[in-house]
Amino acid sequence: MAGKAAPKAAVAIPQLGWSKVRPATIVLVSGTEDFLADRAIRILRDTLRAEDPSLEISDLEADAYGPGELITLASPSLFGEPRMIRVTGVEKCTDAFITETLAYLESPADDTYLVLRHAGGVRGKKLLDAIRGGLGNGIEIVCAELKKDSDKLDFAAAEFAVEGRRITGGALRALASAFSDDLAELAAACQQLLADASEEITEATVEKYYSGRVETNAFRVADIAIAGRYGEALVLLRHALASGADPVPIVAAFASKLRTMAKIAGARGGSGQLAQQFGLAPWQVDRARRDLQGWDDAGLGRCIELLAETDAAVKGGGRDPVFAIERMIGVISARGA
């Protein structure tokens, strides 16, 4: 993970995962996943506080930084307590922050731990490059977003492993698919199971706590409906609506799929050639070809007309947006018949 996020410039400092965080004069917490970053910073704080309970913690906001603030906080105090300075919003920092932090990096104060949270973006690149180049002798904690399902499974497994608890593979998968959208929710669910369930955690336990919850999105609903699996599509639609999907983007997802199918239906040629012609990716063309099995021209036409009608209905033209979508799914999974 650390290697993937590495920039092109040479990196002269250790880049660690969030769980490997350790005290250093400069700790750069980069990446878009706020939840992991918060956790890493919390672990760091707990470690430092365990070392010396007199730790003094101060917070800075880099986007509202005024000249001199960093030096004020980092200058030595009378009793020489260790200090931890947490800086948020480095991705939106002021110019003064960059120049003063660079100056500070030249000679970091003793017993002071500077934590910089940078949530991605190009702002402050000069500062990041300086830190990564080894100035101030810091470390970088990379908190990239967990995109793959396997990453999320690993994350959940680690949650249980830390506490020394056993969980079955099936239970783990059920849990990860129930909270596939938000890592913070997944972590909270793990914590709840750890706190409440007594012995080994099995599928039955997960079922008891989060029964039937499946997080899904509009495109999955569209895929299933277009494949003609009516009942399954309706169930999935309800899951999508229950886990926060809105009717309007659902219709848009259907529209974009059917549009691609209609374009491909009337065209001949290799998928690379068609992809170029219609401004699509080759896999989209192949996918549309597979989806088209069992469809005919008239059916596609009827479905697209119904989509326009449904779009009007979910945008205030009808009384019940959900009913409009259900009706649409009925027609689409019958392939317009």
Add this chain to the structure above:
Amino acid sequence: MSVWDELTGQSEAIAIFRAAAADSSLRDAPIGDSAMTHSWLITGPPGSGRSNLAYAFATALLSPPDPEGEEATRRQVAARTHPDLGVLSTEGVIIKMADVQKFVTTSYFSPSVSRYRVMVIEDADRMVERTSNVLLKALEEPPPRTVWILCAPSEADLLPTIRSRVRSVRLRVPDVAEVAELISRRDGVDLATATRAARESQSHIGMAHRLATNEEARRRRQLTLDIALGIHSVSDAVVAASKLLALAGEDAKAITEERDAEEREGALRSLGIEPGGTIPPALRAQLRTLEEDQKRRATRSLRDGIDRIMVDLQSLYRDILLLQLGVPSEPINLAIHSQLVSAAEATTAAATLGTMDAIATARKRIDGNVSPALALEAMLISAAR
């Protein structure tokens, strides 16, 4: 020379306004059965010159001794800088309520140099119901020297409560010959091109001017019709919809892009930021407001582009329908007569009527915020049948 000279084909409406202006300058008496009243509504199809007529009337009212319009006043009205003229128009999809409230407040000021304060609202149909209600009180009992002039495509676009408070003047669709004569006289185009432009724009004076003088606009119109005539399957229809949308987008972009850049530069200059300099966070909100306004204008201009395409398509199917029914009437798209005939033979009148209904439905859907691509696709699919 008089303010009324430049208006084409609306002699009846002009007579009404001229009488009103003359009457108001003759006497100061209470308005009873006189030709003058305090609030007017001008209705007529797009391009018939509603707002031009409104400004001509405003000029006549603002130059008291002369119902034909003084030269100085005319220039001030043309520049919209006359102190006693209030103008409310919009480049967005709707007029905002806050703007109307501010506008109504200024209507209570006394005139400073003229005998009247004239308040003009172009696009009065672009007000939602809540916004229209703000006007009611001011329209019903304006101060003695304020005159309201509203413009809208038809009376049905306004609330009954507004309609009952105004005197309505209807404009008619000008003759093709009249528009052609105006275009060829004003823009120096030969009469044949002008006639074709006038016919293809269905007497919309602004559009006729554009078609007659802009090669690119002519090309886009021709392309629209070609695309529509080439649809034979659902797949064709979907591809055609994306082409038409791109055309409308090109059209809209041509109008807005340059202006957007200019406005941004002007705003940066008045905020004191050097070109290429960074924008201080405190000023970003102002630029964001500007960008939001520009985005609203872009939405409107895309919708206008789509609307033009639909008007063109409607004219195409009208011609086909007339041929199918055997009505001896001159087609709008005379230039592609042979294609019209073959298209008419390929389908039935019922199918053509179905397509025209689909165009009307698509219009309604786009008004209801349905995504334009989807509305166009559904419309063209019915043309494919």
